[in-house]
Amino acid sequence: MRRPAIRLEDERRWGDLRAEMVERQLRGRGIRAPEVLAAMGRVPRERFVDPGMLSLAYDDRALGIGGGQTISQPYIVARMTEALELPRWRVDHGDETPKVLDVGTGSGYQAAILEAMGAEVTSMERDADLAEEARQRFANLGLRIVVIVGDGSAGYPDAAPYAAIVVGAAAPAIPDPLPDQLALGGRLVAPVGRREHQWLTLVERTVEGFRREELEPCVFVPLIGRFGFAEA
Numbered sequence: 001m002r003r004p005a006i007r008l009e010d011e012r013r014w015g016d017l018r019a020e021m022v023e024r025q026l027r028g029r030g031i032r033a034p035e036v037l038a039a040m041g042r043v044p045r046e047r048f049v050d051p052g053m054l055s056l057a058y059d060d061r062a063l064g065i066g067g068g069q070t071i072s073q074p075y076i077v078a079r080m081t082e083a084l085e086l087p088r089w090r091v092d093h094g095d096e097t098p099k100v101l102d103v104g105t106g107s108g109y110q111a112a113i114l115e116a117m118g119a120e121v122t123s124m125e126r127d128a129d130l131a132e133e134a135r136q137r138f139a140n141l142g143l144r145i146v147v148i149v150g151d152g153s154a155g156y157p158d159a160a161p162y163a164a165i166v167v168g169a170a171a172p173a174i175p176d177p178l179p180d181q182l183a184l185g186g187r188l189v190a191p192v193g194r195r196e197h198q199w200l201t202l203v204e205r206t207v208e209g210f211r212r213e214e215l216e217p218c219v220f221v222p223l224i225g226r227f228g229f230a231e232a
């Protein structure tokens, strides 16, 4: 069914769609952290989708953003963000701003959600065109997010250690260099498994070492790089 077009400037309509997404797709499916629900309710997803897909911006699914890449489904962005437990980091670290590495900038939506959570975000993208588009979006929205073009499967040691690392593309295993770039108490979330389907996997750096937990099944596009998959 074809939906009536909404103009990008029609903030009220977008606000209503965003509020409905938060209720149905997020709270309705178990996302509880108030900071995550608030961030997802604030960031204008319509500004991160392809203009030709504007009417689908708040649908319960991933959408194409060009070059065979996608902006992830809202629920999975919320689930990954919640698993990073950034509010707990602040409590445990005297309100210190958490530094977060976002691997796979794509549209920049996940990075924008992390920024809305009060994080200092460095985002890595291997595709220079997508990286430039995301930089433009961040500039238009007044978001201070650093975008680095490069292979995020090796992380970004220059800005480490991180309170959190989120990987927005599927890897065959947790990329070797990433856990070591976490600060003590830091958390990493990544889809790990085969090209066709994966498990959302959490790694936490504790005084005893690294604790690993599988959260739920998921499907992501592949992380292509030295510690990811080979280019097909």
Ligand code: SAM
Pocket (backbone or CB within 6 Å): 069, 070, 071, 072, 103, 104, 105, 106, 107, 108, 109, 110, 111, 124, 125, 126, 127, 130, 150, 151, 152, 153, 168, 169, 220, 221, 222, 223, 224, 225, 226, 228
């Ligand atoms: N987080 C993104 C968003 O909010 O729109 C969605 C990420 S998209 C599902 C996966 C992205 O990872 C693609 O843009 C792809 O080019 C990028 N990617 C794949 N392998 C990468 C690598 N080794 N380093 C950095 N980015 C990579």
